[in-house]
Amino acid sequence: MGGSSSATNTTLLARLRLDPLDQGAWAQFVALYGPRIVAWCRNWRLQEADAQDVTQDVLVKLADKMRTFRYDADRSFRGWLKTVTQHALSKFVTRRRKDIGRASASDEMLAEFADSHAA
Numbered sequence: 001m002g003g004s005s006s007a008t009n010t011t012l013l014a015r016l017r018l019d020p021l022d023q024g025a026w027a028q029f030v031a032l033y034g035p036r037i038v039a040w041c042r043n044w045r046l047q048e049a050d051a052q053d054v055t056q057d058v059l060v061k062l063a064d065k066m067r068t069f070r071y072d073a074d075r076s077f078r079g080w081l082k083t084v085t086q087h088a089l090s091k092f093v094t095r096r097r098k099d100i101g102r103a104s105a106s107d108e109m110l111a112e113f114a115d116s117h118a119a
Contacts, residue, residue: 008077016066037085044089057088
């Protein structure tokens with residue numbers, strides 16, 4: 001996205017694990033991966049505000065997970081990140097259903113997508 005390298009920034013991941021409160025590292029992480037998360041959400045047909053909400057949920061979850069995260073070069077960090085995002089989408093749809101007491105047609109489509117992709 002935006003000309004950024006597709007290689008995982010392992011130094012950045014290590015910085016976050018060693019110091020989860022490193023604001024500079026978080027700013028860099030959000031700048032690098034935030035747009036990718038938003039793009040996935042848009043591709044999954046979320047409205048802009050909802051895409052931003054899900055992205056925020058993912059980043060909050062990552063703030064906790066990065067404390068113990070260990071990068072495995074044989075696996076895809078972005079694949080893992082996309083899975084975390086899909087789970088956040090599923091939770092978002094579930095919350096929305098509870099909040100409004102019923103689901104719209106677009107919510108049903110999102111729920112079907114989330115259920116089929118967040119396994």
